[in-house]
Amino acid sequence: MHNMEKxxxxxxxxxxxxxxxxxxxxxxxxxxxxxxxxxxxxDVLNVLYSYIKHDPKNPNWDERDRVxxxxxxxxxxxxxxxxxLGYFELDTAIAxxxxxxxxxxxxxxxxxxxxxxxxGNLGQGLSAGCGMALASRxxxxxxxxxxxxxxxxxxxxxxxxxxxxxxxxxxxxxxxIIDYNRLQINGVISKxxxxxxxxNWESDGWKVLEVNGHDxxxxxxxxxxxxxSEVPILILAHTVMGKGVPFMENLEKYHGSTLSExxxxxxxxxxxxxxxxxxxxxxxxxxxxxPKTDKPNEFSLKPxxxxxxxxxxxxxxxxxxxxxxxxxxxxxLNKDVKMPLAMVDCDLMVSVKTGEFASxxxxxxxxxxxxxxxAAVLSGALSTCGIxxxxxxxxxxxxxxxxxxxxxNDINHTNLKVVVTHVGIDVGEDGRTHQCIDYIGLMRNLYxxxxxxxxxxxxxxxxxxxxxxxxxxxLVAMGRSKIPLIYKEGKNLYYGADYCFEYGKxxxxxxxxxACVVVCGTPVGRAIKAIEKLQQEGFxxxxxxxxxxxxxxxxxxxxxxxxxxxxxxxxxxVNSGLGTILADxxxxxxxxxxxxxxxxxxxxxxxxSEDLYRISKMDxxxxxxxxxxxxxxxxxxxxNGKKEKN
Ligand SMILES: Cc1ncc(C[n+]2csc(CCOP(=O)(O)OP(=O)(O)O)c2C)c(N)n1
Numbered sequence: 001m002h003n004m005e006k007x008x009x010x011x012x013x014x015x016x017x018x019x020x021x022x023x024x025x026x027x028x029x030x031x032x033x034x035x036x037x038x039x040x041x042x043d044v045l046n047v048l049y050s051y052i053k054h055d056p057k058n059p060n061w062d063e064r065d066r067v068x069x070x071x072x073x074x075x076x077x078x079x080x081x082x083x084x085l086g087y088f089e090l091d092t093a094i095a096x097x098x099x100x101x102x103x104x105x106x107x108x109x110x111x112x113x114x115x116x117x118x119x120g121n122l123g124q125g126l127s128a129g130c131g132m133a134l135a136s137r138x139x140x141x142x143x144x145x146x147x148x149x150x151x152x153x154x155x156x157x158x159x160x161x162x163x164x165x166x167x168x169x170x171x172x173x174x175x176x177i178i179d180y181n182r183l184q185i186n187g188v189i190s191k192x193x194x195x196x197x198x199x200n201w202e203s204d205g206w207k208v209l210e211v212n213g214h215d216x217x218x219x220x221x222x223x224x225x226x227x228x229s230e231v232p233i234l235i236l237a238h239t240v241m242g243k244g245v246p247f248m249e250n251l252e253k254y255h256g257s258t259l260s261e262x263x264x265x266x267x268x269x270x271x272x273x274x275x276x277x278x279x280x281x282x283x284x285x286x287x288x289x290x291p292k293t294d295k296p297n298e299f300s301l302k303p304x305x306x307x308x309x310x311x312x313x314x315x316x317x318x319x320x321x322x323x324x325x326x327x328x329x330x331x332x333l334n335k336d337v338k339m340p341l342a343m344v345d346c347d348l349m350v351s352v353k354t355g356e357f358a359s360x361x362x363x364x365x366x367x368x369x370x371x372x373x374x375a376a377v378l379s380g381a382l383s384t385c386g387i388x389x390x391x392x393x394x395x396x397x398x399x400x401x402x403x404x405x406x407x408x409n410d411i412n413h414t415n416l417k418v419v420v421t422h423v424g425i426d427v428g429e430d431g432r433t434h435q436c437i438d439y440i441g442l443m444r445n446l447y448x449x450x451x452x453x454x455x456x457x458x459x460x461x462x463x464x465x466x467x468x469x470x471x472x473x474x475l476v477a478m479g480r481s482k483i484p485l486i487y488k489e490g491k492n493l494y495y496g497a498d499y500c501f502e503y504g505k506x507x508x509x510x511x512x513x514x515a516c517v518v519v520c521g522t523p524v525g526r527a528i529k530a531i532e533k534l535q536q537e538g539f540x541x542x543x544x545x546x547x548x549x550x551x552x553x554x555x556x557x558x559x560x561x562x563x564x565x566x567x568x569x570x571x572x573x574v575n576s577g578l579g580t581i582l583a584d585x586x587x588x589x590x591x592x593x594x595x596x597x598x599x600x601x602x603x604x605x606x607x608x609s610e611d612l613y614r615i616s617k618m619d620x621x622x623x624x625x626x627x628x629x630x631x632x633x634x635x636x637x638x639x640n641g642k643k644e645k646n
Contacts, residue, residue: 004220008050012216015046019080020244021273022090026076026097026104027258029280033098033106036254037150038077040213040239041179045069045081047219048146048177056086059113065143066132068117070125071150071179072107073256078115079104087114095283101290110412117381118412121404123156125149126176127374130165131381133174138340138364138387144226148177152184155193160204161374166232167205169366175226176206176234179213181241183252201234213237245270301415303388305341306333307465312497313457313485319478320421322457324353326464327390327419331360334468340364341468344379344391346372351480352392352421376402376418380409383416388468391416395423395436395477403442410446410473417467419476423453424571425604425612426479426522432603439477440520440549441576449473450503455524455545456486458495463547466501477521479571481609484525486545504548506556512540514631516563520546520570520578522609523618527569530623539631549578552585561591565634567598567627571618574599596630598623 004012019042027033052065069078076097083090096102103111107120117128129147136143149159166174178197186192198208207229211218219237226233241255242248245267248259259267261277268275308329313322331341342364343357349367358365368375375391376398383389391398398420399406409416422428423436443449452467452474454460460478467474486494486509493499494509509524510531519527524545531541544560546552560566560582568579579597586595604612613619617626 004217009216012046012050015084016043016244017271017273019046019077019084021268021271022080022083022094023076024245024259024264024267025277025280026079026094028261028264029094029277029284030098031258033076033258034073034256035076035258036183036241036248036251036256037071037179037181038074038080039243039245039248040181040241041074041148042077042081043214043216043243044148044177044179044219044237044239045077047216048223049081049085051220051223052144052146056082056114059087062141063143066116066129066145068119068125068129068132068145068147069108069115070119070147071122071153072119075104075106075108078108079112082112082114085114088112091280091283095280096287099284099287102287118408121408122150122153123158124377124405124408126159126162127165127377128381129174129176130162130169130171130374131378132385133166133171134169134366134378135382135385135387136173138342139385142173144173144175146175146177148179150184151178151180151182151197152189152192154178154195154197154200158373160200161371162378163201163204163206165368165371165374165378171232172229174232175223176232178234178236179239180236181239183241183250183255185252185255187252198236205231207231207233208236209233210236210238213239214243301339301383301386301388301471303339303469303471305330305337305339305388305468307468308333310465310497311461312493313461314493316482316484317457318480318482319454319457319460320353320480322460323419323464323476323478324356326461327354328356328360330465330468331357340387342366342382342387342389344368344375344389346370346375346393346397348393352394352419354392372397372401373405376405376409380405380412380414380416383414384412389416390419392419392421394434395420395439396434399436399439399442399475406449407446410448413448414473415471416473417476418474421478422480423477424479424521425600425616426481426571426609428480429606429608431606435604437571437573437600438576439475440572440578441580443475444550444576444581446473449475449550451548451550452476452503453521453547453549454478455507455547456483456495458485458493458499459501459547462495462499462501466503479522481522483522486524486528504551504553506552506560507545507547508542508559509545510541510543512542514539514541515565515567515627515634516542516544516560517567517569517627518544518546518560518578518582520549521572523569523571523613526613526618526620527623529620530627533620533624534627539628541627546578549581552581557585561586561589561593564593565596565630566593567596567630569598569618569623571613571616572599574601594630594634596626598626
């Protein structure tokens with residue numbers, strides 16, 4: 001038995017009252033928010049923060065224990081607990097809660113000192129916890145990770161992914177806590193969606209401790225018990241929604257509704273805390289909206305890897321092999337560097353070419369199985385802990401399957417490098433579920449993600465060697481097949497030994513004045529052949545390769561927009577890929593040229609890549625014919641115009 005000292009117990013008892021008063025005041029003041037779960041979990045939060053190793057004056061201390069609050073809607077509870085510890089002024093949080101421009105947003109944000117992970121989409125916090133717990137092991141910095149969740153939240157399937165991952169990797173520095181108040185928005189959890197929480201966790205291999213989540217000593221004892229466990233532990237904390245104010249207790253309506261000012265007065269009397277809402281009102285009025293300075297750099301990596309020497313490919317191969325070779329080489333060269341490289345895989349190691357990395361760095365290769373949502377968030381979280389983290393998967397699974405997880409990574413300013421293969425229609429005969437034709441459109445929605453689509457194995461090699469030293473979130477996309485190497489007209493490799501990757505640079509593969517073809521992705525080889533065929537007939541077409549569709553350099557773009565006939569060629573959804581981005585750019589630049597968007601018009605069918613490009617009219621011959629037809633039509637219009645003038 002671990003007895004809490006009397007003094008601490010009484011301090012925490014008192015803190016519970018003040019925190020509850022703060023929760024109620026800030027939610028009444030804002031007229032919205034989630035007081036019920038905040039009050040059911042505040043005792044757990046207060047005891048937890050009194051127990052862990054942390055320093056409110058140095059919130060980013062490397063050795064601190066991490067607390068992730070997965071049920072981010074209980075922000076009033078989190079702000080109250082952290083404010084009382086001196087992470088910031090509690091009065092400021094109360095006054096500014098949910099006000100435009102304040103850091104004290106409706107759901108907790110990583111900008112708030114003491115908040116480790118922005119949450120709000122339920123179910124994702126345990127995976128982030130897995131990532132941070134792994135980081136402690138990789139970096140040999142001993143700390144504990146605690147993840148608080150709601151009980152309704154347990155309905156999310158993704159939590160079971162994280163549970164299994166934690167057990168597989170023996171993350172005994174990870175402790176989960178559930179605020180078991182038995183209510184969620186629409187009522188009793190057993191009616192909304194029955195579940196056997198204890199059984200679910202135990203059957204996945206977790207040890208479960210049950211406590212009264214309002215008994216401070218009991219919570220403390222349970223936390224002490226987690227210290228030397230062989231397996232990860234769940235503390236199931238039986239709590240009461242709205243605990244501390246009798247007229248609020250056990251009512252689901254207080255999940256998300258606030259008290260009137262009169263009710264607040266009554267509640268504060270019960271809590272024996274003075275009501276100073278008028279002072280807070282004034283402070284709130286005085287807070288003026290200032291555009292929030294997003295601080296991605298604060299969370300950035302400062303990588304300093306040896307990028308090694310380029311591997312030069314002079315024989316046709318696939319981009320994914322070039323990626324696998326490059327990351328293997330980087331792993332070899334950077335074995336003893338301070339910042340580790342890590343790789344996450346989802347049961348596709350052979351296809352996504354991470355085998356060499358896995359055998360070189362078995363302790364930094366993590367197999368998440370067919371649990372992509374978990375993989376996305378855990379690798380995102382890992383990447384925020386000073387670890388250059390790569391996650392390799394098929395295109396559909398690394399983007400569409402986990403879109404919201406990537407969105408959360410983006411919001412959290414992670415440093416994740418997602419490397420996806422089998423994009424576009426170059427996926428073999430797997431059919432439409434596996435044809436990742438929408439990744440550019442999806443990633444374009446995520447303001448911080450950058451996308452790189454290398455043209456050939458040589459550019460892939462150089463892009464990966466460049467990428468290893470970049471902070472921030474990137475998606476690198478490549479197809480499945482062997483593709484032709486890109487040559488200059490003089491037959492030297494375009495991306496040869498003297499080539500360096502530059503993000504945003506548009507590569508001029510061929511010069512010409514009759515039209516401009518802009519390509520992104522695997523069809524580039526076919527486009528080159530089509531243009532060479534036209535050249536033999538005396539048509540000279542400019543060919544630009546866009547490897548960074550979301551970051552095209554303005555200067556390079558102007559070289560494209562000066563043409564009066566522009567084609568976009570890509571094996572992406574024609575409604576959301578490169579062509580659409582180009583169309584936007586043309587409008588922005590008042591460019592009135594004709595744009596012909598060649599892309600994927602509908603979900604394709606199963607077939608070899610060659611067949612699919614043919615039926616999608618992106619084989620060499622179809623491209624040649626389309627280019628020629630448009631050039632001739634343009635010339636005809638011009639000739640007719642001249643005649644009319646004469
Ligand atoms: C993925 C996701 N789905 C739905 C919601 C909307 N939502 C917010 S809180 C909540 C209920 C959560 O219940 P519980 O975990 O028991 O929290 P408590 O009511 O105890 O605060 C729901 C459905 C959400 N935030 N995230």
